[in-house]
Amino acid sequence: MxxxxxxxxxxxxxxLAASRQLSRLSPQEADxxxxxxxxxxxxxxxxxxxxxGRLEPARVRADLRQLLDPxxxxxxxxxxxVDPARKTLNTAEGEFTYDFLVLTCGAVADRRGLKENQESAYTLSSLADAERICQDFSAFVQSRSSPQVLVVGGGYTGLELASNLKIRSVRLGRPARVTVLEMKDRILAGLPDRIRSYLETQALRQGLEIRTGIRLDSFDGRNVRLSDGSCIEDVFLCWSTGTRRGMPELQGEQQELPDGRIVVDEYLRIPWHPQxxxxxxxxAILHRDVPLRKAVNFAYYSGKSAGRNILFELRGRPLQAFRPLDLGWVIPFGNTAAGQVLGIDFLSGRLPLAMHYAMCGYRNFTLGNKIYFVRIALRALFDML
Ligand SMILES: Cc1cc2nc3c(=O)[nH]c(=O)nc-3n(C[C@H](O)[C@H](O)[C@H](O)COP(=O)(O)OP(=O)(O)OC[C@H]3O[C@@H](n4cnc5c(N)ncnc54)[C@H](O)[C@@H]3O)c2cc1C
Incomplete structure (x- = not known):
């Protein structure tokens, strides 16, 4: 056979978590x-x-060939x-037929709300995006006497980015006017009020301008017009209104959320396509009837669970349902942070910021980068960033 x-x-x-589980199969058992x-x-x-510009790209990147089991x-x-009914996937090289698939293609920035000149706006969902922002932003602020930045989207990624760009512009000696635009009536909607208002106060203290209840109406590649009739000219525009599943396209009928996440059963399979x-x-992993948020720990443990279930299936053992454990979250924000861990609110800045960098170390891919982030976590804890 x-x-x-x-x-x-x-x-x-x-x-990668799925691949680690599956590498327990011997080369004789499966490819x-x-x-x-x-x-x-x-x-x-x-x-x-x-x-x-606060971290070198090499600190967040790891070569796949060095991480994988041979x-x-x-x-x-x-x-x-991907066609789950035919169990095939297509690349530029041609068609590949699988017996089992784990689809872990993540999410990409959702640019659909920006109708024109998308290529002139900056998003932040990959290392290439971050390197592009880092390079272009430095050139942008250094060539303007009063640089202006507009970040569209007042979620955690938009605010973190706005804060980092503000700090960078100050360090480069050209403090920028950084505005965060949010179409809802508040930023960070959905967070507990205490944490949201702490972060909002920190944003204002860092010199960010926050404008809520306003949309971007048009962008000609350089200037923006907003729904309240105002304009911002010669702007560095960052688009951060959420993420969605990108490629691959999925053939056939399956249930998807508006952001393209695919609804799975408790074993993480697409219903009707058990392989x-x-x-x-x-x-879209439903936990107490609500989809889990997009986060590293849920990604890691769900990948591990999907890989292990394929291993069980091949070895004739019963599958195990994925039961997520939510330990909490932290939002880093420039030189401070806030979050909720084990149900406790952390507002004090230093401890949650250290926790964030400790998580970046713990879940990092190489020993060198793990140690590097643990050192940043310690510096954050002792206020030495
Ligand atoms: C700016 C930013 C800040 C974040 N901050 C936090 C945080 O503080 N805490 C937290 O818990 N989470 C945070 N997240 C979310 C977290 O990073 C994600 O939840 C996590 O990375 C999801 O892991 P994943 O394996 O599903 O996808 P990813 O880590 O995105 O990996 C997907 C992989 O699939 C590959 N891929 C995609 N499509 C294709 C294709 N068609 N063909 C071939 N390969 C493909 C990609 O190259 C990539 O390697 C943040 C995300 C971003 C973007």
């Missing part, structure tokens, strides 16, 4: 194929620091399409 062919699409937190468009993987939560075959390139699993940011 032919050996089972297992494919993993996406080598982020979820895909394992990992597809990614990049030769390296990224510690995404540290991207705002890279965009703000028995896993790495295919570099974009997976364009196709989805994990991480690409999956």
């Amino acid at each position: 032919a050996k089972p062919q297992i494919a993993i699409v996406g080598a982020g937190f979820a895909g 394992i194929h990992l597809f990614d468009r990049n030769a390296s993987t990224t510690m995404l939560p540290a991207l705002p620091d890279v965009a703000g 028995h896993i075959q790495l295919h570099l390139g974009t997976v364009e399409r 196709t699993f989805v994990a991480g940011d690409a999956a």
Whole structure:
């Protein structure tokens, strides 16, 4: 009998956790194929620091070939399409037929709300995005006497980015006017009030301007017009209104959320396609009837669970339902942070900021980068950043 062919699409937190579980299968038991468009993987939560020039890109990147078990075959390139009914996926190289698939393609910045000149706006969902912001922002502020930045989207990524750009412009000796635009009546909607108002106060203290209840109406590539009739000229525009599942396109009928996340059952399979699993940011994993938020720990543990379930299936053991454990979250914000860990609100800045960098170390991919982030966490704790 032919050996089972297992494919993993996406080598982020979820895909790598799945691959580690599957590498417990011997080369005689199955062939394992990992597809990614990049030769390296990224510690995404540290991207705002890279965009703000506070971290070297090498500190958040790790070479996939050095991370993978030699028995896993790495295919570099974009997976364009998956057909769960036929159990095939397509790349530029052609069609590949799988017996089991773990789809862990993550999420990309959602630019659909920006109708024109998308290529002149900056997003932050990959290392390439962060490096582009870092380079272009430095040139932008140095060539203007009063640089202006507009970040559209008052969620945590937009605010972290705004704060990092403000700090950078001050360090470069050209303090920018940084505005955060949010169409809802408040930023960070959905966060507990105490944490939201703490972060809002910190934003104002850092010199960010926050404008709520206003939309961007038009962008000609350089100037913006807002829904209250005002204009901002010669602006560095960052677009941060959320993320959605990007490629691959999925053939056939499945249930998806508006942001493209694919609804899975408790074993992380697409209903009616029991050999196709989805994990991480690409999956809509319902927990107490609400989809889990997009976060590193859920991606890591769901990827691990999907990989382990394929292993169980091949070894004739019953599958295990994925039961997420929510320990909490932290929002870093320039030189401060706030969050909720184990149900306790942390507002004091230093401890949550240290926790954030400690998590970036703990979940990092190489020993050198783990140690580097632990040192940043200690410096944050002792207020030495
Ligand atoms: C700026 C930013 C800050 C964040 N901060 C935090 C934070 O502080 N704490 C937290 O918990 N979470 C944070 N997150 C969210 C967290 O990073 C994600 O939840 C997590 O990375 C999801 O992991 P994943 O494995 O599902 O996807 P990813 O880590 O995004 O990995 C997806 C992989 O799939 C590959 N891929 C995608 N499409 C294709 C294709 N068609 N073909 C081939 N390969 C493909 C990509 O190259 C990538 O390697 C942040 C995210 C961003 C962008």
